Amino acid sequence: MSFAQLRQRLPGSKVDTALDAAVRAARPALGTALVFSLFINILGLTGPLYMMQVYDRVLSSRNIATLVVLTVLIAILYAVCAGLESLRTRLLVRAGLKFDEEINDHAFDAVQRASLRKASASHVQALRDTDTVRDFFTGGGLVSLCDLPWVPIYILFATLLSPWYGLLAVISCLISGALAYANDRATRKLLDQATKANIAANSQATTTFRNAEVLQAMGMVPNLRKRWISSHGEALNWHAVASDRGGTLMAATRFNRMFMQSLILGLGAYLAINREITPGMMIAASIIVGRCIQPIEMAIGNWKAIVNMRSAHGRVQELLRAVPPPAARMRLPDPQGHVQVENLIAHAPGTEFPVLRGVNFALPAGHVLGIIGPSAAGKSSLARILVGVWPVTAGSVRLDGSDLRHWDPEQLGAHLGYLPQDVELFAGTIADNICRFGVRDDAQIVAAAQMAGTHEMIQRLPAGYNTDIGENGASLSGGQRQRIALARALYGMPALIVLDEPNASLDAAGEQALNVAVQALKKAGRTVILITHKTNNLGLCDLVLLLNEGSVHGFGPRDEVIAKLLGPRLVQPGAMPPGAPAAAKA
Numbered sequence: 001m002s003f004a005q006l007r008q009r010l011p012g013s014k015v016d017t018a019l020d021a022a023v024r025a026a027r028p029a030l031g032t033a034l035v036f037s038l039f040i041n042i043l044g045l046t047g048p049l050y051m052m053q054v055y056d057r058v059l060s061s062r063n064i065a066t067l068v069v070l071t072v073l074i075a076i077l078y079a080v081c082a083g084l085e086s087l088r089t090r091l092l093v094r095a096g097l098k099f100d101e102e103i104n105d106h107a108f109d110a111v112q113r114a115s116l117r118k119a120s121a122s123h124v125q126a127l128r129d130t131d132t133v134r135d136f137f138t139g140g141g142l143v144s145l146c147d148l149p150w151v152p153i154y155i156l157f158a159t160l161l162s163p164w165y166g167l168l169a170v171i172s173c174l175i176s177g178a179l180a181y182a183n184d185r186a187t188r189k190l191l192d193q194a195t196k197a198n199i200a201a202n203s204q205a206t207t208t209f210r211n212a213e214v215l216q217a218m219g220m221v222p223n224l225r226k227r228w229i230s231s232h233g234e235a236l237n238w239h240a241v242a243s244d245r246g247g248t249l250m251a252a253t254r255f256n257r258m259f260m261q262s263l264i265l266g267l268g269a270y271l272a273i274n275r276e277i278t279p280g281m282m283i284a285a286s287i288i289v290g291r292c293i294q295p296i297e298m299a300i301g302n303w304k305a306i307v308n309m310r311s312a313h314g315r316v317q318e319l320l321r322a323v324p325p326p327a328a329r330m331r332l333p334d335p336q337g338h339v340q341v342e343n344l345i346a347h348a349p350g351t352e353f354p355v356l357r358g359v360n361f362a363l364p365a366g367h368v369l370g371i372i373g374p375s376a377a378g379k380s381s382l383a384r385i386l387v388g389v390w391p392v393t394a395g396s397v398r399l400d401g402s403d404l405r406h407w408d409p410e411q412l413g414a415h416l417g418y419l420p421q422d423v424e425l426f427a428g429t430i431a432d433n434i435c436r437f438g439v440r441d442d443a444q445i446v447a448a449a450q451m452a453g454t455h456e457m458i459q460r461l462p463a464g465y466n467t468d469i470g471e472n473g474a475s476l477s478g479g480q481r482q483r484i485a486l487a488r489a490l491y492g493m494p495a496l497i498v499l500d501e502p503n504a505s506l507d508a509a510g511e512q513a514l515n516v517a518v519q520a521l522k523k524a525g526r527t528v529i530l531i532t533h534k535t536n537n538l539g540l541c542d543l544v545l546l547l548n549e550g551s552v553h554g555f556g557p558r559d560e561v562i563a564k565l566l567g568p569r570l571v572q573p574g575a576m577p578p579g580a581p582a583a584a585k586a
């Protein structure tokens with residue numbers, strides 16, 4: 001058992017996440033960069049040493065040959081140093097890429113899981129946050145942190161020149177370190193707050209502009225602008241306070257550096273007058289003591305990036321811990337479409353009140369079930385549970401006898417068709433949307449479109465199946481979107497197809513196409529669940545389930561349920577428009 005595994009088993013210890021694994025994957029490259037930094041810092045002594053030799057040896061001896069040799073030597077050492085710096089940069093870039101490669105799919109999946117729990121544009125921030133952490137690998141902040149452990153080399157060398165220089169180097173490092181610490185204490189929380197407020201303002205803007213047409217039509221722009229300006233202003237205020245405090249500390253750091261530089265020269269002059277050091281040593285020492293505080297100053301200069309990286313890391317970690325990945329599932333035999341729901345109790349994610357209470361029904365493969373009921377009865381909630389989008393609180397939902405939780409979502413997804421009430425299409429071509437952005441199988445795409453009665457409509461578009469439909473299918477009409485979403489649900493003839501009000505935006509031809517599609521699915525042995533307010537669709541159903549306030553108020557063969565329904569009216573007036581099946585009219 002590794003130390004990391006052992007640590008995780010200790011009480012109170014936090015679970016290792018994909019982020020920890022990604023950082024671990026980048027660690028070997030970081031370790032090598034640290035070793036490179038050691039040599040870079042040792043080579044950093046060559047400049048001061050050269051000056052020392054020129055002042056103390058060449059000038060006094062007037063020896064040109066020594067000057068030439070020293071100059072050639074330093075050129076070589078500088079070239080080696082430049083080579084090492086370039087290699088270090090490459091290593092850090094690779095470390096960043098390795099980190100990204102390890103984390104990106106986990107971060108994407110975590111955003112998806114979080115969005116299922118609570119729809120919010122702010123979850124996507126996790127993807128930007130992983131970019132922030134990755135970018136830190138290639139920024140000046142990490143280079144300064146790599147140089148920091150090697151500061152003692154300069155302190156040691158300064159001490160060798162004179163113990164007074166050593167002392168001065170230690171004092172200047174302590175002052176710079178204290179200023180860096182004070183900077184962190186003074187600004188970290190403020191910068192965190194600023195970032196949080198910024199994320200909230202951006203997320204608000206994103207969701208606001210999604211409804212740009214409503215904003216424009218009803219003159220809501222000024223009101224929503226005011227709301228955004230207030231959240232944006234909050235972020236600006238936090239930033240301003242952090243910058244005020246950080247600016248004061250930066251000024252103190254600059255004062256420390258300038259004063260120390262003068263102090264080093266003054267000390268050098270004093271030591272040289274007392275003949276304790278040579279003028280060459282004086283020049284070399286002033287550079288070396290300056291180099292001691294350089295990484296600390298660089299770290300302070302990059303403090304915002306360091307703080308941003310740390311908060312971004314914290315946010316990604318929090319998200320990954322809040323929505324841990326599901327356990328690996330066994331691959332089960334492909335489903336036939338037999339659905340069993342037993343004593344189902346379910347909540348909308350993050351809510352207290354159950355939307356479904358004690359739902360029971362069984363639907364044999366190859367049958368069509370119609371789900372009816374008044375608004376807010378829980379029909380769409382049941383649809384989400386049947387396709388595994390919402391979790392089950394108690395009871396079970398089984399497909400071919402296996403609990404939905406036991407199915408691998410990717411395997412299951414290929415055998416499920418789902419048309420949600422709010423049709424959601426993605427930016428891309430019609431073909432991409434129908435084949436679910438998977439491997440493009442033209443024959444299956446056309447077959448699904450034909451089945452959804454949308455093939456001719458697509459052919460009439462200028463680029464046919466290659467028409468780019470824009471964000472959420474913005475360039476299509478409501479009916480076109482619904483038909484393409486229906487084709488996507490039918491793609492690959494899944495075993496179970498759940499259609500939530502599939503005819504909400506359809507014209508008579510669309511309704512006819514839908515009826516033909518459901519009949520064809522049934523003939524092919526597919527199971528169809530049809531949620532509808534229009535009872536004329538019930539003619540297609542073998543079974544009907546009547547939901548009201550989250551409970552089943554009737555389930556059985558279509559004609560029986562409808563006959564019962566026409567006794568006490570449980571559905572809202574208007575929920576049973578003309579066109580109900582014969583049994584309903586009887």
Ligand SMILES: Nc1ncnc2c1ncn2[C@@H]1O[C@H](COP(=O)(O)OP(=O)(O)OP(=O)(O)O)[C@@H](O)[C@H]1O
Binds near residue numbers: 374378379380
């Ligand atoms: N994402 C959600 N978060 C919280 N509550 C929700 C969510 N979605 C639905 N609900 C609640 O669940 C209940 C059932 O809603 P649902 O959408 O399932 O009804 P429905 O029968 O499909 O209604 P309609 O016919 O109007 O579409 C409602 O009270 C609704 O407020």
